[in-house]
Amino acid sequence: MMTSIDPSLLISNKHSTTSTGNSSLGKDEFLKILMSQLQNQDPLNPMEDKEFIAQMAQFSTLEQTTNMSTMLEKFIKTQTQSDSILKYSEMIGKQVEWKATEETGNGIVKSIKQSDTGIILELDNGEEITNDSITKISKAE
Template sequence: MEVNTNYSFSNVYNTSETTSNDQLGKDDFLQLLVVQLENQDPLDPMDDKELIAQLAQFSILEQMQNLNVSFNAVRAINLIGKNVYATITDDNGNSTSVVGNVDAVYKQNGEYYLEVNGIDVPLDAVTAVSE
């Protein structure tokens, strides 16, 4: 019996959501797992222990990402009232230094921003903090 080994992985890259920093996220991991299951050899399917291990890895990845979001929220909220130093870059590539007290924190499109002297500063742009 002849087994078809011509796999198509084009669906893996057609994701509408991208992750930051060009890293694989939980959606990418799940899509890879689904493609692997769709294209496995029917005469030699994936071992159930392998599948359970991969699902456990997926669950761990998801929980780690949830913790990261929570840590960023706590980090941003803890900066309220503190003096921060930040360097922000505009769309033209020009850098601007921002120094001042954090008046407010908000979240937009999954990213936390600090309001410093009326300027919106991404949390990741903060380079130093003082009391």
């Protein structure tokens, strides 16, 4: 009994793309290389089971490492954002002086919020300033 490979899976039927920049191999590239090895192996001297199992183990390790890296990046981003808002929450009720370009002012911090650009402090007079424009912090009078 002879089984054949679906022609749509053959590498020769895939459009080749050239990319520049990232030289690291991902799991998609690893699978393509593995499929190419299987398609082009010598039928009289096929790949050893041990080699195939070792490559599958490498693929599994690569996938787990990639997933762990992605989750770690998400965790670090979450921690950084929550740490920032907690750190600046101590400023609620404090008198601040600020300077942004040519404008200056002061006020008491009423609330803190997180935005895409960073931490925004809302003052009691309705003004909103960024955390990097603060020049002085003192007790509210």
